Structure formats: structure tokens, C-alpha cells
Amino acid sequence: PSRTFHGSNRLLPSQIVSYYESINQCKKELPEYFNFASDVLDEWARLEKDGRKPANPAFWWVGAEGEEVKWSFGELGSLSRKAANVLGEACALQRGDRALAVLPRVPEWWLLSVACMRAGIVLIPGTSQLTAKDISYRLQASKAKCIITSDTLAPAVESALPHSQFLTSKLLVGRGSRDGWLNLQELL
Numbered sequence: 001p002s003r004t005f006h007g008s009n010r011l012l013p014s015q016i017v018s019y020y021e022s023i024n025q026c027k028k029e030l031p032e033y034f035n036f037a038s039d040v041l042d043e044w045a046r047l048e049k050d051g052r053k054p055a056n057p058a059f060w061w062v063g064a065e066g067e068e069v070k071w072s073f074g075e076l077g078s079l080s081r082k083a084a085n086v087l088g089e090a091c092a093l094q095r096g097d098r099a100l101a102v103l104p105r106v107p108e109w110w111l112l113s114v115a116c117m118r119a120g121i122v123l124i125p126g127t128s129q130l131t132a133k134d135i136s137y138r139l140q141a142s143k144a145k146c147i148i149t150s151d152t153l154a155p156a157v158e159s160a161l162p163h164s165q166f167l168t169s170k171l172l173v174g175r176g177s178r179d180g181w182l183n184l185q186e187l188l
Contacts, residue, residue, distance in 0.1 A: 058076045087115055098121070102128065139161075148173060
């Protein structure tokens with residue numbers, strides 16, 4: 001029997017395996033193009049809006065100090081569209097371009113992940129433990145055009161930037177500001 005979670009029935013592992021087996025055997029048609037943000041997230045938001053699915057949080061983050069961020073499917077969809085516009089317009093990124101994110105696990109990390117999916121931008125995740133040498137290597141190897149980091153990690157990240165010949169924009173997550181950096185909060 002399947003377990004109920006927030007009023008929705010979950011598929012059993014055997015049901016999931018059988019679904020993917022039917023795809024592998026060409027019994028189910030695959031879409032030519034698939035985008036998680038528009039095909040899944042936006043669809044769930046529509047179902048909730050139409051009352052055909054109970055309202056549940058799409059994203060729920062609790063910080064170390066107990067602060068919470070909770071977004072519905074509609075809110076996450078709307079915010080990710082705005083963030084995708086920031087990446088496309090302010091950062092001048094196009095489908096297929098790469099962006100390196102050196103961020104702790106803050107809500108903006110997930111928001112930017114969905115925004116990159118939505119816009120067709122390749123997100124290269126990096127932990128806050130990367131050294132300047134690590135960052136420099138990743139920027140060069142990936143030919144990333146944008147780097148995204150927090151206001152607290154920016155000083156360490158900046159030391160790796162002079163050697164990057166492909167970088168065209170720098171995006172800051174947080175309330176702080178730095179010369180030459182765009183601020184995500186302000187642009188949203």
C-alpha cells in the first residue's frame with residue numbers, strides 16, 4: 001500500500017520501476033522537449049490554483065537560527081521566472097550558457113537552480129568550501145559566463161576572478177553590495 005503524504009498518494013518503488021521500464025521499452029511516448037520548471041512545477045501550480053490538488057509547500061527551508069522560507073508551487077514558479085529573467089537580461093545569459101554557483105544551501109540556491117532549468121542555463125554547483133584555485137579551475141574548464149555567490153563568500157571568490165577570460169557577469173545573493181556585482185534581491 002502507498003503511504004499518504006500531504007493528502008497525495010505516492011507511488012510504490014515497483015510502480016516507479018515499471019513506469020520507467022515501459023518508457024525504456026518504448027511503450028510510453030517521451031516528449032521531444034522536457035523542462036522540469038514548466039512541465040512539472042507550473043503544472044502543479046495550475047492544479048493547485050484550479051483546486052484539483054491540495055495546496056502544499058513546494059519548498060520549505062529552515063535555517064540554523066530557526067528562520068523559515070516557505071513557497072507554494074505558484075510562488076516558486078513566479079520567483080523562478082523572475083530569477084530566469086534576471087539571468088537572461090541583467091546577466092545576459094542565453095540557453096546553453098554556464099553559470100557557476102558558489103553558495104551555501106540558502107533558499108536562493110534552489111531558486112536559481114529552478115531558474116536555470118527554466119531558462120536552459122547550465123548551473124554548475126559549487127560548495128562554499130571551494131578554494132580560489134578550485135573556483136578558477138571550474139570557471140576556466142566550464143567557460144562559465146556568470147558566477148553567483150553570497151555577499152559573505154564574495155571576497156574569497158573575487159580572488160579567483162582575474163584569471164577568468166569567459167566571465168561576463170557576477171551575481172550576488174544576499175543583502176550586501178559590492179562594486180561590479182549585480183544583486184539578486186534588488187533585481188528580483
